[in-house]
Amino acid sequence: MAQRLQDILHKLYRPPTDRTRQVFALSRPDAEKLPLLPSIAVISITAPERPPAAIGDFAHVLRLSFADVDFLNPDLSERARGKLAHAFTEEQAEAIRSFVEALPDEICSLVIHCEGGYSRSCAVAVALHQLYGYQVELAHLTEANRSIVRVLMGDFRSHRKRKKTTR
Numbered sequence: 001m002a003q004r005l006q007d008i009l010h011k012l013y014r015p016p017t018d019r020t021r022q023v024f025a026l027s028r029p030d031a032e033k034l035p036l037l038p039s040i041a042v043i044s045i046t047a048p049e050r051p052p053a054a055i056g057d058f059a060h061v062l063r064l065s066f067a068d069v070d071f072l073n074p075d076l077s078e079r080a081r082g083k084l085a086h087a088f089t090e091e092q093a094e095a096i097r098s099f100v101e102a103l104p105d106e107i108c109s110l111v112i113h114c115e116g117g118y119s120r121s122c123a124v125a126v127a128l129h130q131l132y133g134y135q136v137e138l139a140h141l142t143e144a145n146r147s148i149v150r151v152l153m154g155d156f157r158s159h160r161k162r163k164k165t166t167r
Contacts, residue, residue, distance in 0.1 A: 004140075005030045008111075012037060015108035022135040023110045025125045027117030028053050034111060041107045043096065045114040045121060048086040053113065060107060062099040064092055068119050072147040088120075088145075093152045096124060100132065110134065118143040127152035 008024050012035075016022055026034075032054050034040065041060035044053045048065050055061065067083035070076070076084075100110070110128065114120035122144035129136040130153060 002030070005033065009035070012040060012109050012111075015039060016135060020133065020135050021108060021110060023112065023125045023128050024137070025117055025121035025141060026111055026113045027121075028113050028115050030117065031055050031111060031113030037109075039106060039108040041099075041103050041110050043099070043110065043112040043121075043124060045112065045124070047115050050115065055113070060099075060103060062095065064095065066092060066120070068114070068116075068145060070145055070147045072150060088148045088151055090151060096127075096152060097131070100128060119145045120148060123148035124152065 005026070008026065008030075011022060011024070028046070031042065031044070034042075034055065036056050036058060038059065040058060042055055042058050042062070044055055044061060044063045046053055046063070046065050048067055050065075052063060065086075066088045067086035069080045069083040069087050071080075071084055071087040073080075103110075112121040112124045122141040123146070125134070125136050126138075126141050126144045127149050128134045129138075130149075
């Protein structure tokens with residue numbers, strides 16, 4: 001087992017004592033190895049072309065499917081433009097916020113996974129840190145998808161304006 005996953009498992013078994021929630025971004029393969037602890041909630045993010053992740057029967061799970069595309073970036077590649085139809089939406093952002101706000105007090109840790117564990121899941125972790133004060137390991141979240149962070153934070157006005165001008 002990789003050292004990073006071992007470190008996260010240690011923290012999941014010993015959550016913060018000050019009642020602050022912690023959030024971790026993982027890859028799909030690592031998330032599929034998680035123990036079914038009652039103190040963990042999971043946000044499972046898969047690519048539109050992939051089946052749901054085999055993460056077990058956690059009591060609190062939100063499953064989403066969207067492409068990994070930095071859709072607010074004006075300099076998108078042709079490949080990225082092809083993913084825009086499956087990009088993260090405001091509705092998905094609201095689903096994440098509602099899910100997090102409804103979690104019971106006994107949930108100490110939130111694990112978010114995407115396919116690789118470095119872009120979409122990191123973006124959600126960064127936004128939860130900024131919105132709700134979740135403890136994070138910022139050094140492991142440097143490749144977070146900026147568009148997802150912006151939409152989750154409610155900073156999507158430029159996205160709306162750009163959509164209007166491209167129609």
